[in-house]
Amino acid sequence: MSRVVIAALASGTLFGAGLAISSMTDRRVVLGFLDVAGRWNPTLAFVLAGAVAVTGVAFHLVLKRPSPMLGGEFHVPRGDAIDRRLLSGAAIFGIGWGLVGFCPGPALVGAAAGLADAWIFLPAMIAGGWIAGRATSR
Amino acid sequence: MSGWASALAGGVLIGLAAVLLLWSIGRIAGISGIATGAIEGARGDRAWRLAFLAGLVIAGAIALQFVPAPPRTQTAPAPLLLAAGFLVGFGTRLGSGCTSGHGVCGLGRLSRRSLAAVATFMAFAMATTFIVRQASVSLP
Numbered sequence: 639m640s641r642v643v644i645a646a647l648a649s650g651t652l653f654g655a656g657l658a659i660s661s662m663t664d665r666r667v668v669l670g671f672l673d674v675a676g677r678w679n680p681t682l683a684f685v686l687a688g689a690v691a692v693t694g695v696a697f698h699l700v701l702k703r704p705s706p707m708l709g710g711e712f713h714v715p716r717g718d719a720i721d722r723r724l725l726s727g728a729a730i731f732g733i734g735w736g737l738v739g740f741c742p743g744p745a746l747v748g749a750a751a752g753l754a755d756a757w758i759f760l761p762a763m764i765a766g767g768w769i770a771g772r773a774t775s776r
Numbered sequence: 777m778s779g780w781a782s783a784l785a786g787g788v789l790i791g792l793a794a795v796l797l798l799w800s801i802g803r804i805a806g807i808s809g810i811a812t813g814a815i816e817g818a819r820g821d822r823a824w825r826l827a828f829l830a831g832l833v834i835a836g837a838i839a840l841q842f843v844p845a846p847p848r849t850q851t852a853p854a855p856l857l858l859a860a861g862f863l864v865g866f867g868t869r870l871g872s873g874c875t876s877g878h879g880v881c882g883l884g885r886l887s888r889r890s891l892a893a894v895a896t897f898m899a900f901a902m903a904t905t906f907i908v909r910q911a912s913v914s915l916p
Contacts, residue, residue, distance in 0.1 A: 639827075645800035646824035650831025652793035653805060653876075657832075658839035660786020661779070664846040672905040681779040686879055688787025689794070693884025696795040701885075706802030713803050714885065715872070720892045727871020728878070728893040732900025734863025737908060738852055741875045742868060743807040745861070746829065747836030754850040759861035766865025767812055774870065 641708050654747055660685040663747050665739030665755065672736055723774075734766075782843070794880050797828070806877020807832070808868035871897075 639647075661667040662685060670679035705711055735741050740748065740759050748756030794805040801824060803810075814825035840846075868874040871893055873882065878897075882890020 640823070642801050643823050643827040646797065646803075646827040647831040649793045649797040649800070649805060650828035651835040652789050652796065652831075653807075653828075654832035654834065654836030655839045656786040656789030656793060658786070658836045659789065659843055660783045661843075662786065663836065663840060664844075666846065666851075669905055672901050673909060674902050675906045676909050679779075681783045684780050684783035685787035685790070686875075686883075688784040689791035689880040690883045692788055692791025693794050693880055694886070696791075697798060697881070697884045700795065700799045703799075706798070707800045710802050712798070714798075715804070715887070715889070718887070718889050720889055724871050724889060724893055725896050727867045727869070728896035729867070729900045730863050731867030731871055731874060732897035733904045734860040734865075734867060735875075735897065736901035736904025737860035737863070738857055740860065741864060742811065743832065743874070743876055745864070746807070746811070746833050747840070748846070750833035751837040751840045751845070752848050753846060754848060755846075755852055755857055758850070758854050758857040759864075762858040762861030763865035764815070766862035766867075767808070767869040768816075768865075770866040770869035771812070771816065 645708060653743070656689075657743050657747050662741075663744040663751070663753075665744070665748075668735075668739035668741075668744070672739070727770075790876075790880055791884070794876070794884065798881075804877055804881045806873050806881060808865075808874040809872070809877050812869060867897075 657663055667679065668682065671682035701712060738759065740756065742763065745756050745759050745763055749760045797803050797805045810825045810828055814822055814829055817825065873893060878890040878893040883894060
């Protein structure tokens, strides 16, 4: 395996462990966090806070380097446009997330862990992405 | 570990994963984008994506054996799960990112665009959860 593949495998491993440990894969906990007007469970705010505390400091330092450690260049989105496509996509994603409490990472991990909910959710998620890709590439 | 401590520990691991990916190979750890490229992207650009996803699902599934795991049985009606899955797939593709790409990575880069996306999907998710809970309470 190339070093690039090993680095990506290591990153995915940390990410997957983080999702499981933080309860992001438990859609009931996620819905408890989203239910701000009901019996709100604010615990999951610590997931985003912990992650962004790390990326907020370290991304700044990493992006000062001329290139990534294993070569190539940084693939960071350059656009800063807040357009209708971004906002409508985020709104549609938010509705789906709020309906059952799965976002893409936890759905993938949940399917691998054998959760029946994720097995039903995942094929529909892939189909939705494929259709959006077809619709926007014209 | 209590709830907030494991949430914080998991969040830090996710942040470290994103930093490792950017530092080593210069990529943003956005799961919807990585998955899309793994399925539809150029052949030479697939290996790292598949490796990331393999690590994600294997480590996630193993870690779930050691923490309080969600039920394996179906807990929501299939039409609801299918509709939600479709909306999540469609929306993240249209909006170029999900909780990881716009949330963990975009906010870490102080991207205005990602901040707008995160504020939007959080607001719509909270509003949707509110409406669903109101509707299910008022059902007989």
